[in-house]
Amino acid sequence: MNAAFKLDMAQFDLVSLVRKIGTFEGARSQLLTESRNFLDNETENILLFHRGGASGREVTLALTQLFDHLNQQLFYAASWKLDESAVDHCALLASGGYGRCEMNPRSDLDLMFYFTEGGKQEAEKISDRMLYLLWDLNLDVGYSVRSASDCLEQSGLDSTVRTAMLDSRYLVGSESAWNDFISRVFNHVLGDSTQKFIKAKLEENQERRRKYGASVYLLEPNIKEGEGGLRDLHAALWVARIKFKAASLRDLVIKGVLNEEEAANIESAYDYLWQIRNELHFLATRKSDQILFEHQSKIAEFLGYKDNKRAPAVEQFMQDYYTHAAYVEHLSSSLVIKATQRDEVKSG
Secondary structure, three states, X not given: OOOOOOOOXXXXXXXXXXXXXXXXXXXXXXXXXXXXXXXXXXXXXXXXXXXXXXXXXXXXXXXXXXXXXXXXHHHHHHOOOOOHHHHOOEEEEEOHHHHOOOOOOOOOEEEEEEEOOOOHHHHHHHHHHHHHHHHHOOOOEEEEEEOHHHHHHHHHHOHHXXXXXXXXXXXEEOHHHXXXXXXXXXXHHHHOOHHHHHHHXXXXXXXXXXXXXXXXXXXXXXXXXXXXXXXXXXXXXXXXXXXXXXXXXXXXXXXXXXXXXXXXXXXXXXXXXXXXXXXHHHHOOOOOOEOOHHHHHHHHHHOOOOOOOOOOHHHHXXXXXXXXXXXXXXXXXHHHHHHHHHHHHHHO
């Protein structure tokens, strides 16, 4: 059993660095150097943690913790000498996969700079300061600067934005702004236009399968977008959460939609896919979720497969992957059916 991963945060203090130099602009090059060293060192430690047998969930949480600390430090540094009363109307939120605490080594970093009345100007200044540093760190950053009305307008136009809102998580900044987001945005998004949202997500699923292949048995499957991959689980949970007004997987259990065993099966399915995706991303020289031939034997070796009389290690791994993908497709479909059949029963 692995001990929980712990970041070495003792020497990483960007606020003290800005305070010492006196201005954010003057400290910028040193902020970049310190941030790059912190990221490189801790990513290497997480790689060792992963290769030492950590589970998929443990590694995604370790990477999430790493980026949480980086973004919290950058937010404090970027807020230096700005109008404190205005900063009190700003909060930094994680969204998407980052909001779900599902960071893999090459995952996008999705951020929302949320502001309430009086905080727009400072939110924009903080975002400018932070984003240029994050881009200089070669991170793939998706971002928005939004008020409650902006969030509601965009979520009404785009179901992808709406799911990002559902997955939002507080990182740093004004807790009152975060509470404002929950009451004015999250609760509204969770409760509004149920049937329209479910229809849109199911249509997205069909389009995704047309694009990535409606079979789990592809020779080079896509672990995120392919049949039986992570997106099948994401889509099923989004549909179920909207249908049953559930804030999380745990909430679906509390509401009686899933039992403990079903929830554990979903968590286990995620864990398996995350462990493979973590290894794939550590191996790859560029961002890719396709399990290419060139990586399959290395992943099989990492997972402990050995050649035997029955089959080579890589064939054993891929056969197990296909079996798991079919199981994920079953889990996801079962949850979608639970969310859609009840309406058919009511209308019939």
